[in-house]
Amino acid sequence: MKASHLVVGFGALATVAMAAAPASAATLDTVKSRGQLVCGVNNSLPGFSAPDEKGQWSGLDVDYCKAMAAAIFGDPSKVKYVPLTAKERLTALQTGEIDVLARNTTWTMSRDASLGLNFVGVNYYDGQGFLVKKSLGVKAGKELNGASVCVQSGTTTELNLADYFRTHKMTYQSVVFDTSDQTLQGFESDRCDVLTSDQSQLYGLRSKLPDPSKAVVLPDVISKEPLGPVVRQGDEQWFDIARWTLFAMLNLEEAGVTSKNLGEMLKTTNPDVKRLLGTDGEFGKQLGITNDFGAQIAKAVGNYGESFERNVGEGSPLKIARGLNALWTNGGLMYGPPIR
Amino acid sequence: MNQPPKPRIKPWNDPRIRAWVAQILALVFVIWLAATLFSNTLQNMERRSIQTGFDFLSRTAGFGISFSLIPYSETDTYGRTFFVGLLNTILVSGLGIVTATILGFVAGIARLSSNWLVARIAEVYVEIFRNIPLLLQIFFWYFAVLQALPVPRQAFRIHDLFFLSKRGLNMPSPVAGPGMEWVTILFLVGLVATLLIGRWARKRREETGQGFPFWRTALGLVVVLPLALFALLGAPLSWDVPHLRGFNFVGGATLLPELVALWFALTIYTGTFIAEIVRSGIQAVSHGQTEAAAALGLKRGQVTRLVVLPQALRVIIPPLTSQYLNLTKNSSLATAIGYPDLVNVFMGTTLNQTGQAVEVVAMTMGVYLTLSLTISAVMNGYNRRVALKER
Ligand SMILES: N[C@@H](CCC(=O)N[C@@H](CS)C(=O)NCC(=O)O)C(=O)O
Numbered sequence: 217m218k219a220s221h222l223v224v225g226f227g228a229l230a231t232v233a234m235a236a237a238p239a240s241a242a243t244l245d246t247v248k249s250r251g252q253l254v255c256g257v258n259n260s261l262p263g264f265s266a267p268d269e270k271g272q273w274s275g276l277d278v279d280y281c282k283a284m285a286a287a288i289f290g291d292p293s294k295v296k297y298v299p300l301t302a303k304e305r306l307t308a309l310q311t312g313e314i315d316v317l318a319r320n321t322t323w324t325m326s327r328d329a330s331l332g333l334n335f336v337g338v339n340y341y342d343g344q345g346f347l348v349k350k351s352l353g354v355k356a357g358k359e360l361n362g363a364s365v366c367v368q369s370g371t372t373t374e375l376n377l378a379d380y381f382r383t384h385k386m387t388y389q390s391v392v393f394d395t396s397d398q399t400l401q402g403f404e405s406d407r408c409d410v411l412t413s414d415q416s417q418l419y420g421l422r423s424k425l426p427d428p429s430k431a432v433v434l435p436d437v438i439s440k441e442p443l444g445p446v447v448r449q450g451d452e453q454w455f456d457i458a459r460w461t462l463f464a465m466l467n468l469e470e471a472g473v474t475s476k477n478l479g480e481m482l483k484t485t486n487p488d489v490k491r492l493l494g495t496d497g498e499f500g501k502q503l504g505i506t507n508d509f510g511a512q513i514a515k516a517v518g519n520y521g522e523s524f525e526r527n528v529g530e531g532s533p534l535k536i537a538r539g540l541n542a543l544w545t546n547g548g549l550m551y552g553p554p555i556r
Numbered sequence: 557m558n559q560p561p562k563p564r565i566k567p568w569n570d571p572r573i574r575a576w577v578a579q580i581l582a583l584v585f586v587i588w589l590a591a592t593l594f595s596n597t598l599q600n601m602e603r604r605s606i607q608t609g610f611d612f613l614s615r616t617a618g619f620g621i622s623f624s625l626i627p628y629s630e631t632d633t634y635g636r637t638f639f640v641g642l643l644n645t646i647l648v649s650g651l652g653i654v655t656a657t658i659l660g661f662v663a664g665i666a667r668l669s670s671n672w673l674v675a676r677i678a679e680v681y682v683e684i685f686r687n688i689p690l691l692l693q694i695f696f697w698y699f700a701v702l703q704a705l706p707v708p709r710q711a712f713r714i715h716d717l718f719f720l721s722k723r724g725l726n727m728p729s730p731v732a733g734p735g736m737e738w739v740t741i742l743f744l745v746g747l748v749a750t751l752l753i754g755r756w757a758r759k760r761r762e763e764t765g766q767g768f769p770f771w772r773t774a775l776g777l778v779v780v781l782p783l784a785l786f787a788l789l790g791a792p793l794s795w796d797v798p799h800l801r802g803f804n805f806v807g808g809a810t811l812l813p814e815l816v817a818l819w820f821a822l823t824i825y826t827g828t829f830i831a832e833i834v835r836s837g838i839q840a841v842s843h844g845q846t847e848a849a850a851a852l853g854l855k856r857g858q859v860t861r862l863v864v865l866p867q868a869l870r871v872i873i874p875p876l877t878s879q880y881l882n883l884t885k886n887s888s889l890a891t892a893i894g895y896p897d898l899v900n901v902f903m904g905t906t907l908n909q910t911g912q913a914v915e916v917v918a919m920t921m922g923v924y925l926t927l928s929l930t931i932s933a934v935m936n937g938y939n940r941r942v943a944l945k946e947r
Contacts, residue, residue: 303904303907303908306908306911307913310604310606326909327911330606330607330910331606332601332604332605332606352803360803361802362802362803362806363804364803364804366894369891369900370904370908371908374619374620374909375618375619375909377619377620378618378630379618379630388620389620389622389723389804390619390620390622391814391894392894392896392900392904392905393893393894394891394892394904398892398893398894401699405699405702405703405722406702406707407722407813409804448604449604450604450605
């Protein structure tokens with residue numbers, strides 16, 4: 217018995233050890249020869265990534281994966297989606313199980329600096345909020361002293377929660393679950409008074425309750441949650457492809473290129489748009505992908521605004537306003553550096 | 557025990573020495589392999605700018621834990637979260653082992669009962685709960701318990717001292733006043749003295765046949781004397797009684813629903829396996845023993861207690877040990893319902909906030925290995941004591 221314990225132990229260590237083997241060949245080459253992009257996504261987060269009955273994935277994060285596949289292969293379907301929990305996601309990227317992570321992941325300094333990972337940019341500006349039972353009669357976060365709070369493990373949410381209650385000299389009791397389904401079930405069964413998570417998810421979670429009208433989202437936003445895609449550190453080319461995929465989506469919106477008017481736009485004489493769509497210059501080639509990657513992205517998922525409206529905005533059940541996620545030209549924070 | 561003198565053999569030909577040398581070489585190799593793997597991994601990770609080392613243990617954790625046996629707050633370190641989780645794991649495993657053993661022995665003996673109903677009930681219990689995955693049972697007890705209980709404001713209450721709600725069982729907790737430590741010490745001394753006297757009295761009875769008023773002495777030493785001192789010191793003990801404030805109860809002690817559900821599930825699940833082990837252990841005792849005991853005029857209960865069980869124990873203990881190990885390892889399913897055990901707190905939140913997977917996983921593995929080896933060692937020691945002594 218003792219011997220077998222040791223064997224199991226060392227076996228596990230060896231697995232971890234092997235998983236952390238040094239970074240090898242360029243990610244782009246690996247992806248191309250595999251013929252597929254492996255993208256880490258959320259298991260089921262309405263608006264961001266969720267599979268439908270036929271197993272087709274959709275959402276804002278999923279669109280990003282598709283855009284990247286379109287930029288590399290000219291085909292948005294060449295993606296393999298790997299659903300990950302909050303706890304699994306960063307390790308999965310470190311170990312090379314996935315090529316890119318697009319799973320509502322908050323860009324924080326320690327994640328960026330100490331995990332051997334790089335954040336590509338921000339594809340959704342979020343903030344943490346509270347979902348509360350209406351029957352408690354609570355109107356603001358500051359009235360939550362002494363509450364039990366359901367929260368998901370492995371998230372920034374867990375830390376912000378502690379900070380918020382401490383800075384406001386309030387006490388709380390956290391009940392920490394592994395998945396958002398369990399977290400919601402804890403809230404639903406009254407184990408907790410409050411459920412906390414990124415605001416964008418609270419509405420989606422609320423809609424899953426048997427009677428959504430019995431719960432309210434408080435107006436408080438207690439943290440900054442810039443969510444964005446992540447890649448491994450040490451492959452600059454791959455990092456650039458990932459980041460210019462995101463910037464291309466933003467620039468497409470700014471230039472007014474949509475999936476519908478792409479045909480006309482390809483004939484335009486506007487030099488900005490020509491560079492963006494690859495009818496002028498060799499910008500894609502500098503990254504090792506096709507020059508028309510901008511056009512491929514527009515064809516596959518449309519511009520950022522289209523993707524936003526379709527998945528989380530007016531065209532979706534979530535009906536989230538653009539707010540901070542509007543282009544900088546419309547008073548938001550979304551800003552794509554110029555392609556030139 | 558006179559053995560013939562052994563013929564002298566050269567040490568390198570002595571099979572025992574050879575076996576030892578082989579063992580030691582194997583051990584050295586395994587340790588070398590592990591160390592190489594570990595340092596290689598760390599080097600590789602450093603090359604990929606992943607932080608390594610154990611410095612993180614002294615950094616501030618910054619997250620809350622719902623239940624802790626030692627004082628803990630968000631401003632404590634990651635190192636402390638390790639101990640909080642560890643103690644919570646030991647708590648639920650320890651509780652589970654005690655209750656699963658009791659339940660298992662009762663059910664195992666009941667299965668062999670000549671009372672048809674009792675035997676069938678025990679059988680149904682074993683067959684049902686052995687065949688449902690443990691995780692499912694944990695969820696069942698957790699959400700069943702939660703469903704059945706009222707919200708804190710409508711808690712079941714007993715004399716405004718005990719409150720039972722979805723937040724758990726809130727009960728008064730003792731607060732020691734000045735002098736209480738002496739009462740505790742006296743109680744402990746009395747307990748040890750009682751144990752020693754018990755041994756001595758038994759030995760004397762076996763040797764000389766003289767009886768001893770053991771129970772009265774025990775009562776005096778463990779209960780009466782400490783109580784007298786307690787009264788003399790002016791009852792230096794008060795109670796912190798829970799009361800409802802805002803959303804929840806404050807004050808007193810809390811038995812969390814997560815702990816209860818996990819404890820229940822582990823007990824009921826492992827109890828079925830122990831019941832089977834006990835049953836087969838009893839059946840392994842030859843029927844002649846029972847008949848002989850009955851022929852001597854022992855009552856049914858006495859036959860089981862004094863003749864059958866002691867012999868059955870020899871068969872029962874080795875497989876029982878592995879059930880204890882299973883229960884301890886299974887307690888890590890805690891994380892599914894948010895009970896803050898080692899896996900939930902340390903390998904969950906701490907790992908994720910620090911990102912130091914290799915270190916955290918290695919430490920956690922070390923804990924389960926140590927716990928398992930400890931349980932094995934204790935049980936093997938006990939096994940040697942009850943093993944058949946061939947004379
Ligand atoms: N943005 C935060 C939280 C991300 C996160 O995982 N959120 C949870 C809810 S708070 C979630 O998406 N759960 C969905 C699931 O696991 O299925 C972070 O990066 O730590």
